[in-house]
Amino acid sequence: MCGIVGYIGHREAYPIIIKGLQRLEYRGYDSAGIALYDGNAIKLSKTKGKVSDLKNKIENEISTDGTLGIGHTRWATHGVPNDVNSHPHYSNSGDLVIIHNGIIENYDSLKKELIKRGYTFHSDTDTEVLVNLIEEVQKNDNLKLGKAVQVALNQVVGAYAIAVFDKNKPNEIVVAKLGSPLAIGIGDDEFFIASDASPFIEYTKNAIYLEDEEMAIIRRGKKIKVRKIKNDVLVDPYVQELQLNLEQIEKGGYDHFMLKEIYEQPSAILDTFRGRLLSNEGMIKLAGVEDNMKKFLAADRIIIVACGTSWHAGLVAEYIFEDLARIPVEVEYASEFRYRNPVITEKDIVIAISQSGETADTLAAIKLAKSKGAFVFGVCNVVGSTIARETDAGAYTHAGPEIGVASTKAFTTQITVLTLMALRLARAKGTMSSSEFRHHLIELETIPGKVEEALKSDAYVKTVAEIYKDSKNCLYLGRGFNFPVALEGALKLKEISYIHAEGYPAAEMKHGPIALIDEHMPVIVIATKMGHYDKVVSNIQEIKARKGKIIGIVTKGDTSVKELADHVIEVPETLECLTPLLTTIPLQLLSYHIAVMLEKNVDQPRNLAKSVTVE
Numbered sequence: 001m002c003g004i005v006g007y008i009g010h011r012e013a014y015p016i017i018i019k020g021l022q023r024l025e026y027r028g029y030d031s032a033g034i035a036l037y038d039g040n041a042i043k044l045s046k047t048k049g050k051v052s053d054l055k056n057k058i059e060n061e062i063s064t065d066g067t068l069g070i071g072h073t074r075w076a077t078h079g080v081p082n083d084v085n086s087h088p089h090y091s092n093s094g095d096l097v098i099i100h101n102g103i104i105e106n107y108d109s110l111k112k113e114l115i116k117r118g119y120t121f122h123s124d125t126d127t128e129v130l131v132n133l134i135e136e137v138q139k140n141d142n143l144k145l146g147k148a149v150q151v152a153l154n155q156v157v158g159a160y161a162i163a164v165f166d167k168n169k170p171n172e173i174v175v176a177k178l179g180s181p182l183a184i185g186i187g188d189d190e191f192f193i194a195s196d197a198s199p200f201i202e203y204t205k206n207a208i209y210l211e212d213e214e215m216a217i218i219r220r221g222k223k224i225k226v227r228k229i230k231n232d233v234l235v236d237p238y239v240q241e242l243q244l245n246l247e248q249i250e251k252g253g254y255d256h257f258m259l260k261e262i263y264e265q266p267s268a269i270l271d272t273f274r275g276r277l278l279s280n281e282g283m284i285k286l287a288g289v290e291d292n293m294k295k296f297l298a299a300d301r302i303i304i305v306a307c308g309t310s311w312h313a314g315l316v317a318e319y320i321f322e323d324l325a326r327i328p329v330e331v332e333y334a335s336e337f338r339y340r341n342p343v344i345t346e347k348d349i350v351i352a353i354s355q356s357g358e359t360a361d362t363l364a365a366i367k368l369a370k371s372k373g374a375f376v377f378g379v380c381n382v383v384g385s386t387i388a389r390e391t392d393a394g395a396y397t398h399a400g401p402e403i404g405v406a407s408t409k410a411f412t413t414q415i416t417v418l419t420l421m422a423l424r425l426a427r428a429k430g431t432m433s434s435s436e437f438r439h440h441l442i443e444l445e446t447i448p449g450k451v452e453e454a455l456k457s458d459a460y461v462k463t464v465a466e467i468y469k470d471s472k473n474c475l476y477l478g479r480g481f482n483f484p485v486a487l488e489g490a491l492k493l494k495e496i497s498y499i500h501a502e503g504y505p506a507a508e509m510k511h512g513p514i515a516l517i518d519e520h521m522p523v524i525v526i527a528t529k530m531g532h533y534d535k536v537v538s539n540i541q542e543i544k545a546r547k548g549k550i551i552g553i554v555t556k557g558d559t560s561v562k563e564l565a566d567h568v569i570e571v572p573e574t575l576e577c578l579t580p581l582l583t584t585i586p587l588q589l590l591s592y593h594i595a596v597m598l599e600k601n602v603d604q605p606r607n608l609a610k611s612v613t614v615e
């Protein structure tokens with residue numbers, strides 16, 4: 001939920017850290033801070049607000065000299081966002097300084113114990129407890145910093161990615177990880193520390209991703225030492241070559257990352273297909289599925305676990321798997337699944353969907369499913385993420401970095417992977433004839449081009465946004481494959497424009513939400529030609545009879561909805577099961593434009609963070 005950055009080497013640390021924090025701001029952005037060692041002392045500055053506020057403050061407050069430093073951008077867990085609760089945190093002596101992403105669950109009992117021993121606390125954070133615990137261990141047992149961190153962490157329950165240094169030993173930074181990500185970039189006589197590789201991508205392509213329960217002592221000019229926190233065993237870390245490039249993490253001329261990511265969907269879906277959708281050969285190749293085909297074919301059912309937008313992709317997949325492959329599917333909120341003693345057996349397959357691969361609830365649901373013997377398959381975007389590593393097998397979405405907090409290309413590429421899976425299993429199970437299968441492959445291959453076409457509605461969607469931007473409420477309706485798209489459309493509007501929105505299956509409207517409809521209520525209805533078109537048209541009649549404002553998302557060339565609706569936005573025609581990949585596009589654009597018109601922070605909506613690594 002927070003972003004951490006650190007540097008030790010021969011360059012000035014400040015510009016690297018401040019730029020790195022800006023790149024990690026998607027992880028949390030309610031406060032930020034930095035601590036630099038200038039050769040004599042620690043210079044620390046922190047503030048409530050964004051990294052840009054920190055930058056302004058620092059330039060008037062401290063000198064920015066120094067070749068060692070750490071920085072933090074926060075999403076508050078313990079203690080409100082304010083200057084004092086911002087990271088970094090000093091220990092009582094002022095010798096140690098720490099940044100932390102995660103939660104120390106037993107911080108209260110540790111804090112009481114430390115208070116008894118004379119420690120005082122200035123903030124409400126669990127992190128200040130941790131740095132003082134490290135100091136207490138260090139002083140009591142006369143230990144070096146690395147050893148003290150290790151002993152302290154063995155007393156801690158919770159999750160963390162930390163970086164800590166001691167002003168008396170200014171040539172080393174100690175880092176450790178459990179449950180929150182931590183990457184170490186390895187340059188020439190210099191090291192970079194960050195929650196992901198984006199802060200150091202222009203300096204090095206070599207990185208170590210620490211595993212859970214590992215720590216590293218990073219010394220200037222020395223080889224990194226990685227150890228297991230529990231038993232002190234030295235680990236030979238795997239140095240990975242990064243595929244990420246600078247272009248992928250910059251806005252590339254767009255006003256916002258969200259808009260860039262909406263427009264990247266045609267190429268992102270193509271990347272998801274690459275090497276997998278072989279329509280000429282009439283084949284789908286997904287290594288994770290091929291290698292485990294026996295398990296998939298023997299499965300009694302598939303349980304999908306996910307949160308937020310990924311859960312919506314799971315709902316779309318439920319329709320697709322059941323329709324094409326005739327496999328029973330249940331879709332669960334990971335946060336509910338993990339705590340309700342679900343019935344899971346070895347004959348179940350659990351599919352965990354997560355863009356970030358770090359969502360705490362999804363991770364816990366995976367662990368639970370595995371403990372009950374289920375085979376767990378991951379659909380993740382971030383390569384090497386915790387969920388990607390924790391699952392038995394998986395398929396990456398290959399959408400590229402998604403930086404806007406509101407998921408867009410992650411959603412459509414998740415649906416793409418899940419559709420490929422459903423088709424592959426349908427073929428293997430014989431629930432689809434070979435001609436039907438081929439037809440689906442050929443149509444799927446046209447989707448990137450059709451998304452491109454759907455994006456052409458942008459200017460018109462903007463005019464619709466102008467009309468409805470001041471609405472207080474909004475209803476989204478869809479049926480069948482497009483019911484989850486209605487939920488996703490409503491979530492997009494809520495999270496970036498703060499307008500209350502509800503998604504509903506169109507036919508459920510008459511069981512309650514219809515009471516909300518009057519001349520002030522915009523109702524976005526997904527009414528593509530296939531499926532339950534006539535039924536949805538009847539629902540539109542019902543809205544019109546109550547004076548609701550109707551925005552129809554229709555198939556190109558539609559006439560019936562056009563006669564009834566106040567506005568129609570067309571998408572190209574495709575197979576019914578593929579329509580979510582197209583109907584989603586105008587809904588993303590609509591929420592984007594409304595949020596921009598309302599002057600909201602589109603990429604960093606209030607109270608949210610990109611990866612939710614806490615419960």
Ligand code: M6R
Nearest residue numbers: 308309310354355356359406407
């Ligand atoms: O990284 P994940 O896919 O596991 O994240 C799940 C949700 O937190 C995420 O989809 C969230 O709902 C987005 N803000 C939606 O736009």
